[in-house]
Amino acid sequence: MFDTEVDPDAFLAWLDDVGELDQPPMPDEPLFEDEFAAWAPPNARELSTDRQLGRLIEVESQIAALHAEQQALLGALAEADGSVEGWYAELVSCALRVPVRTAQRMLATAQTLLTLLPATTHALSKGDLTMRHAQVIAEASWKLPPELAGQLEDRVLDRAAAQTVAQLRAAVARSVLALNPASAEQRHQAARQERTVELWPADDGMAELRALLPAPEAQAIYQRLCEATRLLPASDARTRGQQRADLLVDAVLSGIPADALPQQHGRRPSINVLIAASTLRGHDDQPGWLDGYGPITADQARQLAADPTGTWRRLVIDPVDGQLMDYGHLLDYGTTVYRPPQALADHVIARDPACVFPTCSQPSYRADLDHIHPFSRGGPTRPDNIAPLCRRHHNAKTRGTFTYTRNPDGIFTWTDQH
Numbered sequence: 001m002f003d004t005e006v007d008p009d010a011f012l013a014w015l016d017d018v019g020e021l022d023q024p025p026m027p028d029e030p031l032f033e034d035e036f037a038a039w040a041p042p043n044a045r046e047l048s049t050d051r052q053l054g055r056l057i058e059v060e061s062q063i064a065a066l067h068a069e070q071q072a073l074l075g076a077l078a079e080a081d082g083s084v085e086g087w088y089a090e091l092v093s094c095a096l097r098v099p100v101r102t103a104q105r106m107l108a109t110a111q112t113l114l115t116l117l118p119a120t121t122h123a124l125s126k127g128d129l130t131m132r133h134a135q136v137i138a139e140a141s142w143k144l145p146p147e148l149a150g151q152l153e154d155r156v157l158d159r160a161a162a163q164t165v166a167q168l169r170a171a172v173a174r175s176v177l178a179l180n181p182a183s184a185e186q187r188h189q190a191a192r193q194e195r196t197v198e199l200w201p202a203d204d205g206m207a208e209l210r211a212l213l214p215a216p217e218a219q220a221i222y223q224r225l226c227e228a229t230r231l232l233p234a235s236d237a238r239t240r241g242q243q244r245a246d247l248l249v250d251a252v253l254s255g256i257p258a259d260a261l262p263q264q265h266g267r268r269p270s271i272n273v274l275i276a277a278s279t280l281r282g283h284d285d286q287p288g289w290l291d292g293y294g295p296i297t298a299d300q301a302r303q304l305a306a307d308p309t310g311t312w313r314r315l316v317i318d319p320v321d322g323q324l325m326d327y328g329h330l331l332d333y334g335t336t337v338y339r340p341p342q343a344l345a346d347h348v349i350a351r352d353p354a355c356v357f358p359t360c361s362q363p364s365y366r367a368d369l370d371h372i373h374p375f376s377r378g379g380p381t382r383p384d385n386i387a388p389l390c391r392r393h394h395n396a397k398t399r400g401t402f403t404y405t406r407n408p409d410g411i412f413t414w415t416d417q418h
């Protein structure tokens with residue numbers, strides 16, 4: 001369970017008393033000695049270069065035809081979904097193991113292709129276009145009144161089969177501007193509504209912070225970062241790109257005081273890192289875990305744990321299955337308390353780093369802490385009955401669209417009620 005405000009020296013002394021944990025053995029041999037041989041058709045290497053390229057074109061055409069069939073299935077599902085919220089997106093999300101937003105976009109694209117862009121759909125089914133080409137045309141049509149979608153096809157479809165996706169996107173953009181006579185300022189004001197900042201995990205302990213901004217502001221920010229690098233000494237060994245990145249981090253983290261930000265589940269916005277005691281002591285190099293991102297290297301986790309401004313809290317993890325141990329009687333508030341107290345909220349957020357819907361990745365610190373068995377029906381406020389749900393999936397559970405349970409092994413089972 002959590003302790004609050006653990007003294008670092010006392011924590012290190014506690015670590016000295018922790019025994020070594022047994023680690024599961026790693027396989028000695030790779031799964032495949034020759035990955036290409038394991039996956040490639042057995043006769044691919046025997047074909048001539050011309051035949052390999054010809055077969056590649058044939059396979060791409062078959063893939064396109066399958067994508068056309070996929071659009072028909074998605075379109076039928078979208079048509080059958082009678083809910084205002086579009087809950088069939090969750091069914092597609094689970095069936096295809098994609099995020100809910102991806103499923104929503106797939107359904108919308110299929111509806112557009114089947115109802116507004118029949119010629120594009122036909123070209124896809126024949127293999128004349130790839131799915132990416134069809135997506136470019138479908139998504140561009142969303143910027144037009146529905147009655148102009150056919151005119152967009154007329155303008156771009158003839159050349160689309162011979163164009164790359166980037167070339168088609170440029171042609172489509174020109175056609176959209178020509179078909180939509182709205183003023184530039186009106187289009188700009190509509191585009192401003194889409195401004196956003198998003199975090200996208202990348203490989204090797206990195207992440208992309210993507211900002212979609214009005215062009216003048218974006219250019220001004222970039223130019224200011226560029227000019228700021230000129231103030232650094234010539235002996236600075238960092239590249240210009242590294243300098244700009246570090247200056248951006250310094251500007252944002254120094255310019256927005258943490259104590260001025262609103263609290264979420266009783267705590268200010270922060271980063272949470274899990275690291276094994278044995279790794280913190282340097283006895284092994286088990287990966288750490290950064291909430292909202294995923295696994296990070298042992299060195300990264302140790303560096304973050306050593307930050308003197310951080311708050312240390314003790315978590316006990318089962319060495320066999322890696323589950324955060326409940327110590328249920330210490331965190332069990334029964335039916336007398338509805339809102340999870342801080343210790344229980346911390347415990348659940350650490351145990352379940354994201355919304356527990358199967359394909360959702362909304363961080364738990366931004367989610368609601370839900371009583372799996374409703375509090376109003378006698379559901380207790382304790383670890384095995386509390387789970388984080390993003391607002392959309394909390395509403396889905398509350399309205400009876402889906403139900404879910406937490407199994408003894410910590411796995412959640414969701415059931416569709418359609």
